[in-house]
Amino acid sequence: MIPATVSQLVNDKFQEAQKNENVVFKKLESKIVKDSESGMRFFVSLVPSLNEKPEFGQTDASKDPLAENEPELLVLDDLDGSGALKLVLNKFPITENHSLLITNEFKDQMSALSPEELMTSYKLITKMDNEDENKRHMIIYNSGPQSGSSQSHKHLQLIELPQKFIPFQDILTNGKDHFLPSIKDEPLQDNKVSFAHFVLPLPEESEEVTEDLLAMCYFSLLQRTLTFFQDWLNETPDLIKSYNLLLTKKWICLVPRSNIKAKTLDVGFNALGYAGILLIKEKETFDKIVETPNVVNDLLFECGFQNTAGVKPNEYNY
Numbered sequence: 001m002i003p004a005t006v007s008q009l010v011n012d013k014f015q016e017a018q019k020n021e022n023v024v025f026k027k028l029e030s031k032i033v034k035d036s037e038s039g040m041r042f043f044v045s046l047v048p049s050l051n052e053k054p055e056f057g058q059t060d061a062s063k064d065p066l067a068e069n070e071p072e073l074l075v076l077d078d079l080d081g082s083g084a085l086k087l088v089l090n091k092f093p094i095t096e097n098h099s100l101l102i103t104n105e106f107k108d109q110m111s112a113l114s115p116e117e118l119m120t121s122y123k124l125i126t127k128m129d130n131e132d133e134n135k136r137h138m139i140i141y142n143s144g145p146q147s148g149s150s151q152s153h154k155h156l157q158l159i160e161l162p163q164k165f166i167p168f169q170d171i172l173t174n175g176k177d178h179f180l181p182s183i184k185d186e187p188l189q190d191n192k193v194s195f196a197h198f199v200l201p202l203p204e205e206s207e208e209v210t211e212d213l214l215a216m217c218y219f220s221l222l223q224r225t226l227t228f229f230q231d232w233l234n235e236t237p238d239l240i241k242s243y244n245l246l247l248t249k250k251w252i253c254l255v256p257r258s259n260i261k262a263k264t265l266d267v268g269f270n271a272l273g274y275a276g277i278l279l280i281k282e283k284e285t286f287d288k289i290v291e292t293p294n295v296v297n298d299l300l301f302e303c304g305f306q307n308t309a310g311v312k313p314n315e316y317n318y
């Protein structure tokens with residue numbers, strides 16, 4: 001069982017780690033801005049400390065920093081009593097209490113999430129949301145070389161959603177009941193944003209959310225997500241597919257990814273970008289985005305695929 005006080009445990013550990021400089025965290029400025037065309041809101045942060053975080057391919061492949069954790073970062077070595085996952089503070093947090101759920105046994109970051117991993121993630125979010133009703137949590141999974149992941153040891157990330165920030169998926173699912181996709185009912189997709197994404201509302205009552213239900217949601221969205229790579233398979237049969245998963249208590253969202261970084265402003269995204277949470281290393285880029293938030297939709301499109309809202313599935317794309 002996940003401890004009822006898990007939020008407190010994470011917070012205590014984080015405060016201690018910050019005091020002792022075991023985490024590299026120095027956020028300078030954040031602003032909420034809105035793209036007037038898509039209506040998408042962005043929480044833009046200038047985070048120069050991200051320059052210290054290794055990127056994909058920059059780490060020594062023979063070393064696995066997520067296998068042996070500094071004791072100062074370890075919150076729980078067995079998150080839910082099954083022995084499968086540990087909960088560890090992120091060494092390079094982007095918010096307070098930013099943590100990782102890491103498999104105790106090595107599994108590859110390209111592997112699909114198991115129903116158990118999904119359920120533990122959902123339970124953790126639910127517990128943490130309930131522990132402090134002023135906070136909302138999101139778990140993300142970056143899978144594949146273009147997804148923005150930097151470590152190959154399987155891990156999910158847990159963050160607190162910024163106060164007063166509304167991801168566009170909240171608006172998209174607002175007032176909608178849970179459903180599983182079918183030919184008649186496609187996953188939700190906001191036709192005003194540029195990039196393809198697939199969203200399902202989750203049942204309001206957490207007791208109704210089971211391992212099976214989460215697995216069905218995930219695999220049905222994954223099927224649609226992977227369809228985008230079919231056109232490339234002839235040329236690159238060994239293609240490793242990339243996508244981001246975002247999970248809150250209210251909804252689950254998958255985003256197929258084509259590039260890790262937009263060349264236009266040299267900005268990289270992981271799943272957070274596709275909730276509108278932008279982490280910017282350079283002041284000049286930060287200022288540009290704050291002044292003209294409408295550019296972000298183009299950047300997210302450059303790293304994703306064309307939005308397919310309203311396009312009917314056929315025998316090749318479903």
Ligand code: AMP
Nearest residue numbers: 053065089090091092142148149150151
């Ligand atoms: P991703 O970039 O999605 O693969 O997530 C990996 C996360 O691990 C990043 O957010 C890093 O900040 C974090 N990280 C890298 N090295 C360590 C470490 N030694 N201990 C804890 N977290 C780490």
